[in-house]
Amino acid sequence: MALQIVVLTKPVPDPAAAAERIGPDGRLDRAASPAVVNGNDEYALEAALKLVEAHGGEITVLSMAAAAGPETMRKALAMGAHRGVHVTDPALAGSDIVTTARVLAAALKELTFDLALAGVDTSDGLGGVVPAAIAAHLGLPFLSAAAKIEPDEKAGGVRVRRLSGTGYDLLEAPMPALVACTQVLGEPRYPSLKGIMAARSKEIATRSLSDLGLADGSVGGAVATTKLLDTSKPPARAATEVIRGSAEDGAKRIVELLAKRRLV
Amino acid sequence: MANLWVVGEINPDGSLARLSTEVATMARGLAEAGGGSATGIVVAADPAPAAKELATYLPRVITITEPAAAEHTWATVAAERIAALVSGAGKDVPGQILIGAGPDGRDAAGVLSALLGWGVLVNATSVAWKDGPVVDMSVFGGKLLTSSGFTGEHGIVTIRPNVVSAEPLSKPGSIEAAPASATSDPLKLPQVAVLERVAEAGAAVPIEEARVIVAGGRGVGGKEGFELVEELATELGGAVGATRAAVDSGWIPYAQQIGQTGKIVKPKLYLALGISGAIQHKVGMQTAETIIAVNRDPDAPIADFADLLVVGDLFDVGRALLAELRARGG
Numbered sequence: 001m002a003l004q005i006v007v008l009t010k011p012v013p014d015p016a017a018a019a020e021r022i023g024p025d026g027r028l029d030r031a032a033s034p035a036v037v038n039g040n041d042e043y044a045l046e047a048a049l050k051l052v053e054a055h056g057g058e059i060t061v062l063s064m065a066a067a068a069g070p071e072t073m074r075k076a077l078a079m080g081a082h083r084g085v086h087v088t089d090p091a092l093a094g095s096d097i098v099t100t101a102r103v104l105a106a107a108l109k110e111l112t113f114d115l116a117l118a119g120v121d122t123s124d125g126l127g128g129v130v131p132a133a134i135a136a137h138l139g140l141p142f143l144s145a146a147a148k149i150e151p152d153e154k155a156g157g158v159r160v161r162r163l164s165g166t167g168y169d170l171l172e173a174p175m176p177a178l179v180a181c182t183q184v185l186g187e188p189r190y191p192s193l194k195g196i197m198a199a200r201s202k203e204i205a206t207r208s209l210s211d212l213g214l215a216d217g218s219v220g221g222a223v224a225t226t227k228l229l230d231t232s233k234p235p236a237r238a239a240t241e242v243i244r245g246s247a248e249d250g251a252k253r254i255v256e257l258l259a260k261r262r263l264v
Numbered sequence: 265m266a267n268l269w270v271v272g273e274i275n276p277d278g279s280l281a282r283l284s285t286e287v288a289t290m291a292r293g294l295a296e297a298g299g300g301s302a303t304g305i306v307v308a309a310d311p312a313p314a315a316k317e318l319a320t321y322l323p324r325v326i327t328i329t330e331p332a333a334a335e336h337t338w339a340t341v342a343a344e345r346i347a348a349l350v351s352g353a354g355k356d357v358p359g360q361i362l363i364g365a366g367p368d369g370r371d372a373a374g375v376l377s378a379l380l381g382w383g384v385l386v387n388a389t390s391v392a393w394k395d396g397p398v399v400d401m402s403v404f405g406g407k408l409l410t411s412s413g414f415t416g417e418h419g420i421v422t423i424r425p426n427v428v429s430a431e432p433l434s435k436p437g438s439i440e441a442a443p444a445s446a447t448s449d450p451l452k453l454p455q456v457a458v459l460e461r462v463a464e465a466g467a468a469v470p471i472e473e474a475r476v477i478v479a480g481g482r483g484v485g486g487k488e489g490f491e492l493v494e495e496l497a498t499e500l501g502g503a504v505g506a507t508r509a510a511v512d513s514g515w516i517p518y519a520q521q522i523g524q525t526g527k528i529v530k531p532k533l534y535l536a537l538g539i540s541g542a543i544q545h546k547v548g549m550q551t552a553e554t555i556i557a558v559n560r561d562p563d564a565p566i567a568d569f570a571d572l573l574v575v576g577d578l579f580d581v582g583r584a585l586l587a588e589l590r591a592r593g594g
Contacts, residue, residue, distance in 0.1 A: 132374025225383025
């Protein structure tokens with residue numbers, strides 16, 4: 001039996017470009033920086049690709065994003081995902097965590113899958129709470145902080161190593177299940193030229209709110225549960241003191257500073 | 265009025281997670297500022313030890329005995345029980361629920377958000393009270409601080425480690441069991457079995473909670489190089505951290521990785537050895553109170569945000585520092 005896997009991916013401002021800013025509407029200005037697939041989602045996709053190589057099957061990438069979302073999704077398809085589903089609707093602008101989880105849950109419910117994989121958090125919001133919320137909406141077993149994923153198709157279950165503060169826990173649940181993925185799953189591959197060419201003709205299906213049976217007024221900024229009140233620059237750090245000279249001089253100066261700040 | 269609940273997170277041995285003592289202290293301060301109350305909630309197969317500890321920080325703690333929490337992942341089980349307690353709380357319904365921003369806290373916050381329909385403000389670095397919680401967080405790799413609030417009466421806030429110092433009450437609070445009506449329904453969400461808990465060497469203290477972190481990067485050069493990093497960490501009573509390059513090279517486990525795809529930490533002291541301070545790493549550690557760097561390259565990015573940069577070979581300086589610290593200690 002082959003595995004059907006859905007990977008949730010989010011386009012985020014490229015952290016390397018360091019050009020993120022908040023627009024006049026108090027929301028992330030998505031036009032200010034180039035979008036990339038969220039870093040931890042790429043690990044999830046890589047894990048899915050390896051699972052499909054080992055067990056057979058197909059991968060669908062699922063995003064909720066602005067109209068330009070498919071541009072970013074092409075990279076995921078170029079890495080080897082088979083098709084995409086792009087949930088987009090003008091009414092979704094300004095969506096909070098509550099709406100995002102509800103909408104992604106509704107989109108996931110339409111798909112048939114053994115495993116749904118998501119990054120453990122996203123580099124723009126850093127919250128890491130949406131995967132758990134989606135699992136709760138759909139009544140799926142939720143396995144987080146995954147460092148290893150081993151499906152047992154015969155038993156219909158999946159085993160996951162979940163990173164803990166001091167090691168890992170070995171988890172087991174029946175499939176379908178939702179797994180939040182970490183970097184330990186392995187470095188994402190680069191798309192090959194062949195993959196990039198193939199991605200151009202792969203299908204990206206678009207889903208609007210009405211396609212998912214959700215009402216316009218139930219989502220987006222109008223029903224957001226959180227609001228931005230203010231922004232500020234972080235306090236500037238004091239100027240850096242630079243010490244050159246012998247290692248002993250450097251070490252002495254470090255200890256002086258530690259003592260002054262009561263750190264030793 | 266500030267009526268806050270604090271979710272007590274549980275260590276594998278049944279004791280209270282250290283982060284929960286900080287969250288409890290913060291909640292107490294907010295309850296005072298907002299003229300309300302702060303109540304702890306502990307869900308565990310045997311909630312007694314963690315509840316006793318949480319009651320040293322909060323005037324009232326409610327326990328939920330849930331056998332399923334012992335052999336299943338804690339967050340989903342705990343969140344479902346807490347959501348039921350909220351729904352049955354009547355006029356005692358909390359305004360906000362506070363929980364740590366670690367892996368368990370995030371999972372529980374997500375499940376609570378879905379079950380209650382409450383919003384979540386994440387990774388708070390400080391929380392004030394002004395007709396409701398005003399939650400500060402650091403975004404865009406530390407370039408911007410945002411202050412946010414809830415649009416309605418209710419919400420969930422996840423709190424970063426080391427943003428407040430835990431302070432016990434002068435007299436411990438009361439502990440009571442939740443009404444059976446709130447806990448007797450069968451659990452509806454699927455429970456995930458924990459087959460085995462494996463401890464790995466070198467990670468005795470979760471790095472997010474460490475007061476002192478000594479971290480190594482590519483410059484450390486190998487597993488052997490991390491022995492010096494570990495010795496310095498031991499001498500300073502801290503934990504070992506690393507950059508992604510060091511983790512990807514297999515020199516140190518991922519649990520120790522700091523930065524964009526690793527952990528975000530806020531120790532009192534961050535000693536960076538052979539770390540250039542690229543943005544991906546910087547986002548994980550820039551809010552450390554004191555940053556000291558040892559690097560051969562005086563133009564490395566870390567020169568722009570360290571308090572002190574010692575230009576030199578990390579092994580020479582590291583060994584000299586170890587000798588200084590030991591001379592001081594002895």
